[in-house]
Amino acid sequence: MAGTTDCKSLLPLISLFQSFRLSGSGTENPKGEIIHAVPWCSLDSSVCVRIAMEMNYQSNFKLNKTEKKLLRKQIKARHTLLRHEGIEAVSYATQSLVVANGGLGNSMSRKQLLPVLEKCGLVEALLMPPNKPYSFVRYKTTEESRSAYASLNGKEIVDDLGQKVILYLNFVEKVQWKELGHQVLPPGLTVVEEIISSEDEKMLLEIINWTEDTDNQNFQKSLKHRRVKHFGYEFHYENNNVNKDKPLPEGLPDLCDNFLEKWLAEGYIKHKPDQLTINQYEPGQGIPAHIDTHSAFEDEIVSLSLGSEVVMDFKHPDGIAVQVMLPRRSLLVMRGESRYLWTHGITPRKFDTVETSEHYKSGIITSDIGGLTLRKRGIRTSFTFRKVKHMPCTCNYSLVCDSQRKETSPSFPENDKEASQLEQEYVHRVYEEIAGHFSSTRHTPWPHIVEFLKALPDGSIVADIGCGNGKYLGINKELYTASEVA
Ligand SMILES: [Zn+2]
Structure with a gap:
């Protein structure tokens, strides 16, 4: 296949991926979910091809509506993990799984998650990186991890805030995540x-x-x-x-x-x-x-x-x-x-x-x-x-x-050095200086916008361009909201 795949035909599909509950960095909505937008240009042709292949896979097997939705969400979780965290899922069974939505970052505690995972087999390790909306579990055997995959993927469980979350599982080669990179206190x-x-x-x-x-x-x-x-x-x-x-x-x-x-x-x-x-x-x-x-x-x-x-x-x-x-x-x-x-x-x-x-x-x-x-x-x-x-x-x-x-x-x-200094001085520093005041004085959503968001049909895709502190992100949970911070 040629390397220059035309992504245009896949645009409606790709736009589904513009809404993410999963990301290490991004805008937090009031519920504490992290929402992140991916620039169009960052979806390269190989990703488009892979998405297309997976969607073909979906249609080939004549899945019912619920199964299709589950598969779509699972694929979405997998791509988000790859894009934002560099975590690569594999399509064959291994001992380890990445559990999307089962992370400390979305209010899931070890106490809550571990018993759920242990029902499927002997958990060798459960790794919960700080503030991330996913965790890694390693089972003693591949049979056990396969059983966890079969019974927990798409399963709804209750987090520490009493909210229901749906877990999406993918196999990974090994348990891994990016280190914080700096393990000493700031000097002074x-x-x-x-x-x-x-x-x-x-x-x-x-x-x-x-x-x-x-x-x-x-x-x-x-x-x-x-x-x-x-x-x-x-x-x-x-x-x-x-x-x-x-x-x-x-x-x-x-x-x-x-x-x-x-x-x-x-x-x-x-x-x-x-x-x-x-x-x-x-x-x-x-x-x-x-x-x-x-x-x-x-x-x-x-x-x-x-x-x-x-x-x-x-x-x-x-x-x-x-x-x-x-x-x-x-x-x-x-x-x-x-x-x-x-x-x-x-x-x-x-x-x-x-x-x-x-x-x-x-x-x-x-x-x-x-x-x-x-x-x-x-x-x-x-x-x-x-x-x-x-x-x-x-x-x-x-x-x-x-x-x-x-x-x-x-x-x-x-x-480049001068350009970066200029940006630091006239963009970053200005935003740093005004951020606190800006955010604390722009808290209440405008009623007409709330009305508009609530009136949209479920599953609509909304782009909030220049979303500020993200005050509209949690208004209607049935929407796919992508946000952009200038
Ligand atoms: Zn000084």
């Missing part, structure tokens, strides 16, 4: 466990009065994603900075002052902070990835986690992502590179992927066979202490430094 980051006692935690939580100042919007803001309160200096979300000439009259609460003095004396912190932001997160709430404005605060930023643990996502501009567990009553200290260069944020979800080990507390979440499970989030209150900076920032990370931003107008790039 430390987590001090049990820095305060349970009694201190209780006292600190009791000093917050969430009801006062309701008429003064500057003091307490109910951001769509969380409750926020400021001390020392008001923090302005419009420009991610503080008004340095206008400290708040009360300063920091006395109780906090005592702890800060103690931490200074014990060497956990080097500078005494003068600004405090208290955030309260309900399960399912989060904070967009951000770098605290360089010119606003000094190098050291510390955050105390109270009430519940949480997994915080750190990301380097090169794309390296590290997930760090912040246990209850621990102190996160960010200095240097981790404060200036890495973004940090909390993914809005109700469960976190955590290590199953009893001894394990803070630190990086890694994958290993049998080591990960889901834990329900509780209400977490963080006390973030910062020291307001009164001089321009002189850090070594000029690419992300607002004080060192070049004022010269951009010129036409001469090479």
Whole structure:
């Protein structure tokens, strides 16, 4: 067959593949499902040919409607895994299966999945990569994995949120997934466990009065994603900075002052902070990835986690992502590179992927066979202490430094490096800066669009071009929604 297969005749078919519940990276809809769009151009002719072959296979065997649907979904799962994760399924039986929709990333826990898999045979290993909507299972024998394939493919089971999900299984040669690639903490980051006692935690939580100042919007803001309160200096979300000439009259609460003095004396912190932001997160709430404005605060930023643990996502501009567990009553200290260069944020979800080990507390979440499970989030209150900076920032990370931003107008790039710097400066940095505010002020779907989406027939294909924070993705679950983030 010629290498230049014309894909046009397959367009309606390919468009089916534009909607994905399965992907490692993509847009999360409010249900926590990940939806990803594949650019048309990325479907090469070989994929088109394979899709066509599989669809022929389907028609040849005169399957009934339900079987056809199952096969279509299974093929879709297989192609998504290949496209987005590089996981290649094989068409013959092996000991190992990849279980699409049976992953920590779509709220399936080990506790939930393992018994289901064990009904089909002796499970040698169940590998659940963090935040991925699939897992791998290896059976003792090929007979057992074949039996699992026969009885579990297309089977509906209930996940940890009580939602029904359908599993799609494919054989794989070996259990594999891409490593996170970076298994050390971001430089300059430390987590001090049990820095305060349970009694201190209780006292600190009791000093917050969430009801006062309701008429003064500057003091307490109910951001769509969380409750926020400021001390020392008001923090302005419009420009991610503080008004340095206008400290708040009360300063920091006395109780906090005592702890800060103690931490200074014990060497956990080097500078005494003068600004405090208290955030309260309900399960399912989060904070967009951000770098605290360089010119606003000094190098050291510390955050105390109270009430519940949480997994915080750190990301380097090169794309390296590290997930760090912040246990209850621990102190996160960010200095240097981790404060200036890495973004940090909390993914809005109700469960976190955590290590199953009893001894394990803070630190990086890694994958290993049998080591990960889901834990329900509780209400977490963080006390973030910062020291307001009164001089321009002189850090070594000029690419992300607002004080060192070049004022010269951009010129036409001469090479790839310059083009990439230009993009970083005028596209990525701008989006990073406005993302939090943008997302928190664009939460409510427009009624007419909701009406439109709900009126569409089941199975319709919708492209949401420039979908922002993806607020329309979960409106009508019967649609295939593809989204595009500019
Ligand atoms: Zn800087």
